Amino acid sequence: MAKGYWLMKSEPDVFSIDDLAKVEREPWDGIRNYQARNFMRDTMRVGDGVLFYHSNGGKLGTGIVGVAEVVSEGYADYTAWDAESKYFDGKASEANPIWVMVDVRFVEKFDEILTLSDLKGNAELSGMLVVRRGQRLSIQPVDEEDFARVLKLGRGKG
């Protein structure tokens, strides 16, 4: 099967690309949106490429900051039935997990952030979901061509 490509959003205050670089590998927990869950459960495969996006970046800026890789199939997000977790969901249980996560691993960090306005200003990237107004989905599929373009831009910027 062909390799898949994704964009995954994270607030750098909560979990940044530097955090991922430190831990090397991380369960992408806390996704509580059905569409995003379905991508992880049904479509993501080990080896898929991930654009790491900082949302609500504040001083750090908002945009794509590097690359990660999917390193597990989807599995139950156990934070959903952990009453201590901020991602707790009373309807989920070990028998009925509802929510799914995958593990990702750090691949590379761009020398400079590729900001949202960079992306919006590039006509070649106009098909990307992330440049669309009001697009809140935290896990988005990315075309192979767009993934390659972003990689080139991100590596070329520093």
Next chain:
DNA sequence: GCCAACGTTGGC
């Protein structure tokens, strides 16, 4: 901090 966009919930 504001607020537009949009997903989810719940009354009917």
Next chain:
DNA sequence: GCCAACGTTGGC
């Protein structure tokens, strides 16, 4: 099954 109210996301 509709849809208004509500809560959250996320850019600015």
